[in-house]
Amino acid sequence: MERLSGPSYLALDAAAWKRKREFFAASFSPCRLCPRGCRAERSAGKQGTCHAGAEARIASHNLHFGEEPPFSGERGSGTVFFSGCTLKCLFCQNYPISQFAHGEPHSVEQLAGVFLALQKRGAHNINLVSPTPYLRHVVDALEIAAGRGLRIPFVYNTSGYERAEVVAQLQGIIDVYLPDLKYGPSAEARRLARELSGAGDYFDSAVPAIAEMFRQTGPLQLDGEGIAVRGTVIRHLIIPGHTGNSVEVLHAIAASPFRGAWLSLMSQYFPAHLAPDRPPCDRRLLPEEWRRVRDEALRLGLDEGWFQELD
């Protein structure tokens, strides 16, 4: 992969911007932006399964210092939390934002202003958290902000529940992808994906989408300050009582075309939202569960990235 001197969106010409704008406008209403394809008439004010409607809704935007080091750096990641989510994870730690859609509507102009304000505060990047339902607004706002001096890369921070055809249209816009890979391919893992996240087709959607992300960006590239400028990092949160699912995910990565992506193995699970009523999801991870998954990652040679230690 070639190294870039700046974010790839700076290289888009007027015709390319127009094609992107048209694709996302057409995919937005009736909406087919995510694998649910619920076809909500969002331009008429209807809400989709993810709670997204006509306007972009944002729950918060701020400098965030808790991401992996290449994202937060010393000055922070310019994190924009979008309201709603295409998944229905019953253990979601951000459930007021993802499941109850807390947030405020923002016009495209205001969204462009948010990006520019984060850059002015020193953010290393614009970190879009759960942006899929709002890609139309993001692309329109980015074009405005780029014309007004935005010069930092975009990080696409997603549950992984994506359509590969939509991700393909993000080429030239997104430089760094940060997808989850939550569930494996077995019948048991598909049952978990359906019961815990409301998406039995999760694996079949996420794997081609992540393959497309990796095809566009390759492995992680860092600048002289150690900040991510291009690449794909896969996050996996270990769910208590379901280490077999985590091992499946690791095997799927090791056998995939994106095995060169960096891995962020996360142990921070705590029982949020509906999880306190759903054993074994009603507790934290046990040390032996953590060791089993970590050891399997190491055995498979997936050692590029971060293994979050148990508290």
Ligand code: SF4
């Ligand atoms: S992004 Fe939301 S509105 Fe669009 S298809 Fe998915 S669930 Fe429906």
